[in-house]
Amino acid sequence: MLEAVERKLGRKLVIVQGSFLAGKAAKRSGPTHNRAGVVDIRTKDQNAAQQAQTLVELRKVSFAAFHRTTKQGFADHIHAVAIGDPGLDPSAARQVEAYRNGKNGLKDGGPLDGPRVKITVFPLTMPTGGVVPVGGRPVVHLVTVQLQFRAGGTKVLPDVKTIQLALNARIKTSLAVDGRAGKFTREAYKKHQKAIGSAPKFIDGIPGPKDLANLGRGRFRVI
Ligand SMILES: [Zn+2]
Known part of the structure; x- marks a missing residue:
């Protein structure tokens, strides 16, 4: 870059x-x-x-x-x-x-300096072999991540990394971005579900179509 x-x-x-x-x-x-x-x-x-x-x-x-x-x-x-x-x-x-969000990223939450440009994502080659599409957002596969969250993170998945990054940004956690849907990731996901006002029966720490789409807003696409 x-x-x-x-x-x-x-x-x-x-x-x-x-x-x-x-x-x-x-x-x-x-x-x-x-x-x-x-x-x-x-x-x-x-x-x-x-x-x-x-x-x-x-x-x-x-x-x-x-x-x-x-x-x-x-x-x-x-x-x-x-x-x-x-x-x-x-x-x-x-x-x-x-x-x-047009902010300077400092504690004071001040406005971003200088000109705004169209926000894109560079096609970085990830260590996992996945690629972020040019100008696009990463994709998260709902059914695949649901299986992994239920299984407790037996596999390392780029999709789970994407979710972990989003959780870290959204609910101010500091999850290791390791691609495994382990205990801490599921707990953090539960917090996210709670924070967006999901019905109690959906606060289970397993991604659902609505809470995942909500988490993905501005960050990733759910398919
Ligand atoms: Zn610096």
Whole structure:
């Protein structure tokens, strides 16, 4: 994704902080850089016009990109989260959610800076071999995930990862995105069913057509 942006810009970007930092990131970053898909880009080597251009191109290639400033208490940089990366830390997934809602992804819930672009998902090749379609949303197969939730997560499924990511963003859990519909995932799913006001008989921790479609809003398609 970064290479695509650099090609567009015709210049190189300097990464000042990458991914998989597991607690070793700058304090101000919180846990957002702990897992996959998050980079910080140097801005002091770019003039204001170039910074604005970088922000737009990052967004166009489907990063949730935010210009972090000294005013906000940061060393000036651009913080970018790969939309649709299945390995994001839940805190970074929440920033994608904020970005989709036109927010800056910070605690203050302020508005997103700079121009809005059409939100897409880059065709990332996932470790599981699955592929997120260009410009589309991942697909979750209802019957398949129902079987796995009932079986207690005997298999690793990309569809379950998609659900875990959505649960982390929606009900602020921090499930491991491991593709297994184990106890914690089922409990979190139950919370989701409760939160959306499902009838008691449907609060069972097993995805149903309505609660799954609700969870998928803006994130995945149910088939
Ligand atoms: Zn960052």
